[in-house]
Amino acid sequence: MKTVVIFYRKKTSSESVNSSSIMAGFSMAEPICLIENGKDGKLCVQPKALQILEQIGQRVVVVAVVGFYRTGKSYLMNQLAGKRNGFALGATIQSKTKGIWMWCVPHPVKKDHTLVLLDTEGLGDVEKGDQKNDTWIFSLAVLLSSMLVYNSMGTIDNDALQRLHYVTELTEHIKVKSQQDEYEDESTEFLRVFPSFVWSVRDFTLTLEHDGKPITADEYLNNALKLKPGHSKAVQMYNMPRSCLRNYFPTRKCFVFDRPARTEKMRILDTLSDADLDPSFVKQVREFCCHVFSTAESKTLKGGVHVTGTLLGNLAKIYVDAICSNQIPCLENAVLSLAQIQNAKAVVQAIDHYNAQMAERVAYPTESQEELSQIHHVVEKEALKILIDCSFKDDDQKYQQKFLLSLDEMYAGILRKNIEESKKACESIIKHVFQPLEDQLGSGRYVSRGGYKAFCADMQRFINRYRSTPGKGVQAEEALKKYLDGKKAFQDSILTADQSLTEAERQIQAELAKAQALEQQHRTETEMNNMYEKLLKDQEQSYNEFTQQLMQKMEEDGQNAAKEYDRVLAAKLKVDALTLNATRP
Template structure:
C-alpha cells in the first residue's frame, strides 16, 4: 500500500478559530503529505441534522467514525477528513470529507456556511448534497449556496468582468443529490422513472421572465450549468424513531432491508463513478497536492480574497515542482547508496545502476510536476542528478584507488622491504624481474580493485623504474648488449602498461558518454509521454463539458427555450474553438519543449567529462 495511508478514524481538516477564521489543521495536512497516490475526493454537504455523516461512515465501511449525533444539534464542525485505500481503484486513495451542517440556527453564520460549501466544491471530485423529504422548490431554495458560488470562486486571475460560467463545469465536481426519508413513488405521468430522472425533472426550467420565474429558475440553472454529470439517490427511512437515536450501535440487520440495499447501491455508485480529483488542465491530484490545495484556498479566504483556480494552480505548481525535484533527488541519493557497493568492478556496473535509478527518479518527478514553464524544474533536476552522479563517480574512483593501493602495499611489500641490496648480485636483475612479474600477477588476480586498477598499478610501477635501472646497472653478469636489451624490454612493458591504463580511461569515458546519451533520451521520452498524457486529459475535459452542454442545449430546445439554446450555442462554439486551438497548438508546443530539453541536456550533462576526456587523451598521446 505504498504511497497511501489507512486512517482508523477521521480527523479535522479545516476548522474555525474563536474569531471565525478558517485554518487547515497541521496534523491533517501531515497525513495528506504522506499520500503520493492520486486521490478520489468525496465531500458531503447539506443542512444540519440530515444524516450526512451516516453516508460517509457507510463509504468508509464503518458504523462509527464521523460523528452522527442523536439530538437536534449539529455535531460536525468545519470539515473532517477520512483517508483510506480506494476499494476499487488500484493505486488510488479515497478521501472522504464530512462538512459542517449548513443552516445551523445556533451558529447562525451564513458567511461561514458559504465558505464551507465553496471549499467542498473546490476540494472534491464528487460532491454529495444530502437533504430530507423531496426535491421540490423549497428544497432548491435551501440550496441557495450554489447560486452564490460565483461570488466565492473565480476561475481566472484577471480583474475583468468576463463571464466565467462556462468555465465552472470544467473544474467543478460531479454532483450527487441524496434524498433521505423519501416517501413518494418514483413516477411521472403515471410512468415509473429513475431517481436520476426524478432529479432532472425537478431541475426543469419555467418559461417566462418575471422576477418570480427568474428566482425559481436560478438555482436550477446553476446546477445545470455548473455540475455534470449529476445523479440522484433516494432512501427510505432507515428505522423507527427509537432506533434512529442509536444509529452508531446498529448493524444492517437492525435497519430496514430496502434502506440497506439503497445504501449499498449508493456506495457502489460512488466507488465506481467518482473520478480522480483534477485541477485546471487535467492535472491529477495526489494527497500531498490536496493538502497544499486546501491550505491555498483557506489562506485566500482568511485574507479576504476570493479563491481563484488559476492562482491556485500557479502557486501549487511552484510548491509541487520544487518538491518534486527534491523527492527525486532524495530517491536517487538513497537508492544509489543502497545499491552501489564501492568500488564497482567496472564503470559499466556503476552506469547500469545509475541508469535504472535515474529513470525511476525522473518518473517520480514527472508524476507530480505540472505547469513547468520552459522546463525550469526539469532542467534543475537534470543538474541536481548530474551533480549527485558526479559525486558518486568520484567516490567510486577514490575507493578504487584506495583499494588498489592497499593491494599493492600487501603484494609488493616484500619487494620494498628487500630494497636494491637484495638484488645487487650477479644474476640479481633476472631475479628481480621474476619477483616483480609474480607480484604483478598476484595484483591482477586480486578481486575488488575497481575502475582504477590499471592506472594505479601503472603509476606504481613507473615509480619503481629507477629501482629496476639501479639493479640492472649493478648486475655484472650481463653484458652491455644484454643490458640494452633488458632496458628496451622494460620500456616496452612500461608503454604496454600506459596503453592499458589509457584504454581503461577511454572505456570509462565511453561509458560516461553513454550515460549522458541515455539520460538525454530518458528526459525526452518521459517528458513526451507526460505531455501526451496531459493533452489526453485536457481533451477529455473539454469533451466531457461539450457533451454536457450539447445535452443541455437539446433539452432546452425540447422544452421551448429557444433563446437560451441559442445563447448556449455561443458557449459550445467557444469550447469547440478552445479545444481545437489547444489540439492544434499542442504538437508545436510539445516539439518546442522537447527541443528545449534536448538543447539544455547538451549544455548541462557534459559536466566532468571534458576533464576525464583530457586525461585519457593525455595518456594516449604518451603511447603514440
C-alpha cells in the same frame, strides 16, 4: 503545435553522471478534522490532516456531503466508509459537525485509489449566528471534491431549491482566472473542475410517479429542475438555482431514501445493524454506495492533472489561505501555486531517491566504470520517473533542469569517490602483493651477478598477481604505473650492477625496460580513455532516457487534456440540450 524544448546540460569532463516515494493508500481508523471552523469564524486547515494527506501518493476520489444541519449527512458518509461509527452523529437538535472532517479509506473498487470522504458542517444553523462561513463551506466542498452529495430532507420542492441558494452564489465565491475577461463564459471552466452531483433525499415519503406513471429518482430531480418560461422577477427567482445546478452540474443523479427506522430507534441509529433497519432503506443505501464507488471519478485539476492525497492537502491549504486573507479562491492561481509546491517537492524526492539508492547499491570501488554506470542508469531512471510522475505543469522545465543539474553534481561526486576509493584499494593491494619484492630489494639480493634477470622475473610475477587480484577499481593501471615509476631507479641500478651481462645485453635489457614502461603508459591511457568514453555514453544514455520519459509524460498529459476536453464538451452539449428541452413549452 507545442514545441518540445529539452534542457539538458552536457557534461564537460570526467567530472560529469523503488519508486519508494510514491506511497500506497492510507487507511484511517477514524475521521479527523481537515478544516476547522473556529469560534472566531476563521477557517484553518489542520496540520495533522495535512500530514496524513501528505503520505497519500495515490490518486484520490473525493466525495463531499453538504446540506442543511441535522439531515443525516454524517450517517450517510459513515455508510460510504462501510462503518456504523466514524463521523460523529448528534442525537439532539443541535448541529454536530463543525468545519470539514475527512476520512481516508482504501477505495473499495478502484484498487489504486484512496477514497477521501469529506463530511461538512450543516448549513443554515440559526444558532450559529454568523452564516458567512456556510457559503465558504459549500464552496470548499465544491472545490475539493470530485463528487458532491447534496443531502436534504423530505422532497425536492421549490423551497428545497430556494434553500440551495449557495449554488447561485458560487460564481461570487470562486474565481476561474486571476484576470477575468468580462465576456468569457466561466461556466465552461466550472464544468472542467466541478464535481459530479448527487442529490440524496432523506425520509422521502412520496411515491415516485408523474401523471400517473412511475418515474425514476433522476427523472424526479430533472422534473424539479425544469425552468419556467418568461422573464419576470418571480420567474427569474424560480429559475436561478435550477439554471445554476443545470449549468454547473450537468452530471446529476438522485437517490431517495425511506426513513431508516421507527422513531424510538432513530436516536440510536448508529448502533443498529442492517437487520434492525427498514429493508428498503438498507437497499437504497446499498444502491447509493454502489453508485458512488463505481462512478465518482478521481479528482482532477484543469488539464486533467490527477490529484493525489498530497496535492489535495496543498489544495485545501491554498483555498483556505485565500479565504482567510479575504481573497476569492482562484482556480488558476491554485493550480500555479500547487504546481510550484509540488514540483519543488518532486525535485527533492527524486534527489533523495538517487542519493539513497546509490549509497545502498554502489560498493566502492566498483570493479569497472561499466559497473558504476549501470547502477547509475537504473537509479537515474527511477529518480526521473519520480520527478516526472510527481511534477506537473513544469512548462518552462525549471524544475526538471534543477534536478538534472543536481544529478550531474551528485554523479560527479560519486565518480570522484569511486576514483579515490580505487586509489586507496590499489595502494593497499600493491603493498601486499609487492611486499616480497620490497623485502628482496631491502636485502640487496638483486645487486649481484644474474640479479637483474631475477628482479625482472619476480617483478613480472608480482605484476601478474596484482592484475589478477580483484577489488582494484578504475585506477588499477594508473596505480601500478605510479608504483613501477617509483621502482625505475632501483631497476636501473640493478641493471648497471649486474656483472653477468655484456654491454650489448645491458643495452637490450634497457630497451626492453623502456618498451615495458611504454606499454604500461599505454595501458594507463587506455584505462582512462575507456572511462571517459563510458562517461560520454552515460551522458547520451541519460539524455535519451530523460527525453523518452518526458515525451511519454507529454503524451499522457495530452491524453488527459483530451479526455478532459471530451468530458467538458459532452457536459456542455448535455447542458445545452437540457436547456433547450427545459424551455420548450
